Amino acid sequence: MSVHKEVKKVTTHTLLEMKQAGRKITMLTGYDFSMARIIDEAGIDVILVGDSASNVMAGHETTLPITLDQMIYHGASVVRAVERALIVVDLPFGSYQGNSKEALHSAIRIMKETGAHAVKLEGGGEVVESIQRILSAGIPVMGHLGLTPQSIYKFGTYAVRAKETEEAARLMEDAKALEKAGCFALVLEKIPSVLATQVTETIQIPSIGIGAGNGVDGQVLVVHDMLGINNDFNPRFVRKYRNLHQEMLHAFQEYIEDVRSDNFPNAKEQY
């Protein structure tokens, strides 16, 4: 008798149920097959194929240069690895801001060419028409408010957003507009925790915070940050669960030393 292990996949509906039941949602970014496989095995709820790939995978200073084709490459790699998690792929800068038809076309390419389950885009009221058009094709959409890195040249800084009353009120209105438009969840990035909590209590859909405190329905971190791979990125909202920069550096140094000293390969490591 073969024992088939049934995997209960996470859906957008699961996330809604988690909010209603007060169970926290876990989300991490993932960009490649091997890492995504481990993250999924760990039991994460959502893997975000973030356009932060532009920073951590490609070494760009901002998320602006990454292309739709490159996001599709990362998305498809993650999809091949994952059994359980919900996979959300970022619509990159320039693939949806132009008009809602272009947004739909980009979202369809992501869904068709990656096999992912949903897309994410940045912005408030100004992207509602695009969200509605994408939803009309049956594609779930996650919103993203607060510090939206694709607008970095408008903000001029990666500092905390919506500290002032006016911007906080606008963010609250945007959150309501995105919920009304049909988003299944919202990322709230780098805003005061009091505001993030108020938004979370106001909307019925789950909020997932990054640098937004613990009054939200879930948390997301960039996987390279929480693993401590990048030595020189240390904002206060990142908890480094490991220092993989050090671990990896030492492993590479040992390997170099072993090869140079003829210690690798040994008798058992050859044919």
Ligand code: KIV
């Ligand atoms: O691209 C990304 O990694 C993101 C998260 C920071 C939410 O959008």
